[in-house]
Amino acid sequence: MSEPGNRIDQAITDAYRITAGDVLVALQSDPANGLADAEAQRRLTTYGPNELQSEPPMPRWRRFLAQFTDPLVLLLLAATIISIIAWLLEGAAGLPYEALAIIAIVIVNALIGFFQEERAEEAVEALKKMTAAAATVLRDGRRQTIPSRDLAPGDILLIEEGDAISADGRLIDVTSLQMAEAALTGESQPVTKNIAVIDEDAGLGDRTNMIFSGTVATFGxxxxxVTATGMATEMGKIAGLMQATxxxxxxxxxxxxDVGRKLGIGVVVIAVVIIATILLVDQVTSFAGIIETLLLGVSLAVAAVPxxxxxxxxxxLALGVQRMARRNAIVRKLAAVETLGSASVICSDKTGTLTKNEMTVRTIxxxxxxxxxxxxxxxPAGDMVLHATESPVSDPVLIEEVRRTLLGGALANNAVLEERDGVWAILGDPTEAALVVAARKIGLGPDELEQRFRRIGEVPFSSDRKLMSTIQTDVESTDTVAVIAKGAPDVLLARCTHERVGDEIVPLSDARRNVILAGVEGLGAEALRTLGIAYRRIAEEHFDTADEALEHELIFVGMVGIIDPPRPEAQAAVVTAQQAGIRVIMITGDxxxxxxxIAAELGIVAPGTAAITGAQLEQMGDDALLATVRAHSIYARVSPEHKLRIVQALRADGHVVAMTGDG
Structure with missing residues (x-):
């Protein structure tokens, strides 16, 4: 039998390709009771705490002394020593004002750099404390909340909506679980999870039976x-790549x-030429004369030092750092400010950087x-405009249909939108939140909905059904209840027998069904996620319990197209960068x-330009990759390793590369 450590390592490597039961056996973990406390402590000792390793902070005294390693500063220190020697040789009369002035300049310079870097380190440490997390696990058969750093391989992690995940793990059971993985994969939409085995060698974004550190449960x-902790997680591998660079x-x-080296050589040459010239021309032979000549030559050389x-x-540079700080950017090294100004290429992540990472209903x-x-x-601010002309909508029938569609989207919904200190934030699934926001834009806020409707049941979303429904009472129809459903349009249409056209309910023909499905494909080509909305009414006395049987004989009312849109300021930023001669490249896992x-909307590439995928990059050697990065500015479905290769290829091509984003 193999050692437990080897079995655990194997489970970490292949967890998504084997059954949940096999992973549990390999990790010697009990799904009902979790690890014993003693075993968890033993594994923590073996594998270390669940935290990313980092370089130990530089002691303050070393950070201060590091300010004196600049070549120009070393040249000034050499000039100071020479000035003091000259002062001593001249009899130490008065004070060595020149040496004292240079020392003062050097110390002031060091203090400015030291305190700026100290403030940056303090800000980074404060951010780390803000992100400290906890995890809920089963240990010794009891539900416990522990610091995330105490998670060990084999722990049974309990996941609820809103939980931030602190380790990688293989799912063993799920109930409508959806995860926001944008921070790791760049995928802007929540990923529906399951426990099915994935046979092929799947990328991170396609490992739907896994959870990853740095992601968040948005639903279910x-x-x-737990299969990996600390540096063994996918986030840890990214950190390792960065540290290995x-x-x-x-x-x-x-x-x-270069300037310091040339100045040093120049100073020495000046001193030698002056001293040699004086000694040869004046034929100085006395010791006092030679010393005086040496002092004169050295003094003139020192005077040449700026x-x-x-x-x-x-x-x-400090002023540049302060300007960055006012934009909420922390600069840890002063010289990095100048590097930003030297950048010839900006490689940017998409989700949350070029886009808002806030799903938005773009079209109905x-x-x-x-x-x-x-x-x-x-x-929740916006207006309805016609798609073709962007002119205001005046057709009352179309307005009513849009209103009915968004009303259904807001009612078949569990997301909450709230304002906190002037900033709008959501609780729940981002896609559902987009529907709530869209409804508010046309005046369907919570007050309006609560005055008319009251929820009395729900058929939750499931990955098998690909839809969810709520059952609502309606003050405008006291003898019936409304079943309001939303979900994947193809699935929803299969359960619809009619559609609502204006105030009329008409049969849904096969031809009409095909037209709607063609529209779904068209929206998909625009990178829009589509959701259909439908409803039915049943007599109140016939409603007993909320179940799937209610989701039939529905009336289709419309569909919405949702996207994580570009930031309004991002397009202007791209244009500004391009006008400054800086090339912008999008690298995303989406x-x-x-x-x-999104790249075409931002002006990074021309419309119709295809993205290079991570799978294509895998097949490229270094020469092919170099040719690719020269010609292409958009990359999708890439891993952190791919991003590093792209950046390295650009640097090998002579570029100064700035990397921004969370990936």
Whole structure:
């Protein structure tokens, strides 16, 4: 029999490709009771705490002394020593004012750099404390909440809606569980999870039976057995890649080194030439004369050293850091500010960086036409405009159909929208929240809904049915209850027998059904996620319990197209960068169609440009990759390793690359 450690390592590697039961056996974990406390402590000792490793913080004294390693500063220190020697040789009369002035300049320069870096480190530490998390596990058969750093391989992790995941794990049971994985994969939409074995070698975004550190449960609940902690998690692997990348000097540091080296050589040459000339021309032979000549040559050489240059550079960089700080950006090293200014390429993640990471209803399609909603994100401000002309909607039938569609979307919904300190935020699934926001834009807020409707039942969403329903009483129809359903349009249409056209309810023919499905494909080509809305009314006395039997003989009312839209300021930023000669490249883990659509909207690529996928990158050697990064500016379904290869190829091509985003 293999050792437990080896079995656990094997489970970590292959967890998504084997059954949940086999993973539990390999990890020697009991799904009903979890690990024993003693066993969990033993594994913590073996595998270490569940936290990302990082370089130990540099002691303050070392950080202060590091300010004196700049070549120009070293040159000034050498000039100080020479000035003091000259002062001593001249009899130490008075004070060595020049040496004292240089020392003062050097110390002021060091203090500015030290305190700026100290503030940056304090800000980073404060952020780390803010992100400290806890996890709910089964141990010794008891439900316990523990610090996330105490999670061990084999722990049974209990997942509820809203939980932030702190380790990688194999799901062992789920109930309508959906995870937001944008921070890891770039996928803007929540991923529906299951426990089915995945046979093929799947990418992170396709491992639907796994949960990952750094992701969030947006809906449902589940249980998972922890398969990886700390640096062994997918997030840990990203951290390892970053740590393994050697730290290189900034362009400014290299230029300063070059200037310092040339100045040093120049100072020595000046001193030698002056001393040699005086000694040869004046034929100085006495010891006193030689000393005086040496002092004169050295003094002239020291005078050539630009004492104020290091301080000027430090002050200018510090001002840049302060400007960045006012934009909520932490700069840990002063010289990094100049590197940003030298960037020739910006590689950006999509979700949450170029986009808002706030799902938004962009379009509504009803039997009478298509309407777009303006506004982005969770702020409930926007207007209805005709899709083709972007002019205001005046057709009362179309307006009523849009209103009916969004009313259904808001009622078949569990998300909550609330304002906190002037900022709109959501609780629940982002896609459902988009429907709530859209309804508010046309005046269907919670007060209006609660005055008319009251929920009395729900048929929850499931990945098998791909829809959910709520049952509502309606003050406008006291003898019936309304079953309101939303879900994947193809699934919903299969349960519909009629559609609502204006105030009429007409049979849903096969031809009409095909037209609607063609519209779904069209919206998909625009990178829009589609949801259909339908309803039915039943006599109140016939309603007994909420179950799937109610989700038949539905009346289709319309569908919505949802997207994580570009930030309004992102397009202007892309244009500004391009006008400055900086190339913008999108690198995301999201779907190629979505990535291409957003990139085209932002002006990164021309409309119709296809994305290069991670699978294609896998097949490329270094030469092919170099040719690819020169020609293509959009990459999708890529892993952190792919991102690193792209950046390395760009740097090998002579670019200064800035990387932004969460991936």
């Amino acid at each position: 609940r589940g249980r998972a057995v 050697p730290e290189e000097k900034t362009p400014l540091s290299l230029e300063i080194e 004492e104020g240059l290091p301080t000027i550079l430090t002050v200018v 399609v009803t039997p009478s036409g298509r309407v777009d909603l303006t506004g982005t994100g969770y702020t 779907h190629p169609v979505t990535a291409a659509t």
